[in-house]
Amino acid sequence: MKPDSSTNQIVLRDATAHDxxxxxxxxxxxMESYVSKTWSGTAERNAYFEKNKFDRASTKIIQxxxxxxxxxxxxxSKDSLVLDNIHLLPEFQGKxxxxxxxxxxxxxxxxxxxxxxxxxxxxxxxxKLYLKMGFKIYKQDAERLYLRTEPD
Numbered sequence: 001m002k003p004d005s006s007t008n009q010i011v012l013r014d015a016t017a018h019d020x021x022x023x024x025x026x027x028x029x030x031m032e033s034y035v036s037k038t039w040s041g042t043a044e045r046n047a048y049f050e051k052n053k054f055d056r057a058s059t060k061i062i063q064x065x066x067x068x069x070x071x072x073x074x075x076x077s078k079d080s081l082v083l084d085n086i087h088l089l090p091e092f093q094g095k096x097x098x099x100x101x102x103x104x105x106x107x108x109x110x111x112x113x114x115x116x117x118x119x120x121x122x123x124x125x126x127x128k129l130y131l132k133m134g135f136k137i138y139k140q141d142a143e144r145l146y147l148r149t150e151p152d
Contacts, residue, residue, distance in 0.1 A: 010097060012060040012072060019061055023054040023071045030087040037123045038143050052085055062088065062101065072101060080148075081109040083118040098126075102133060110151035117148040
């Protein structure tokens with residue numbers, strides 16, 4: 001992603017092995033309350049964090065003005081792009097940063113004829129944002145909504 005035109009430059013950089021502790025800490029920091037509301041058992045909560053731990057191959061680090069502020073994890077297939085994780089430090093949430101990144105991901109995927117899919121915990125307020133951005137529910141279960149947006 002290119003720097004934006006405002007005074008705050010948002011870039012995505014390739015993750016390195018040194019980012020593992022930041023990404024895993026960030027995931028716990030951002031998701032702990034939603035995970036605890038979703039699963040009461042320690043085993044289920046631990047399984048969530050294990051599934052969402054750092055994966056260098058799919059992760060980009062979100063930076064603002066050179067500071068690491070989040071993570072974006074994408075998994076590509078032939079005809080779709082899975083937005084596996086997007087997490088921002090709490091002080092950077094609600095400022096439109098995540099929305100801009102997701103819009104860029106959607107635009108890039110749709111330009112290549114790919115859908116964009118994601119899943120979100122039902123208790124996570126980000127679900128409302130995704131629906132507002134044009135994602136549609138294609139499946140749901142007790143814990144999650146499964147969303148997708150198709151190219152025009």
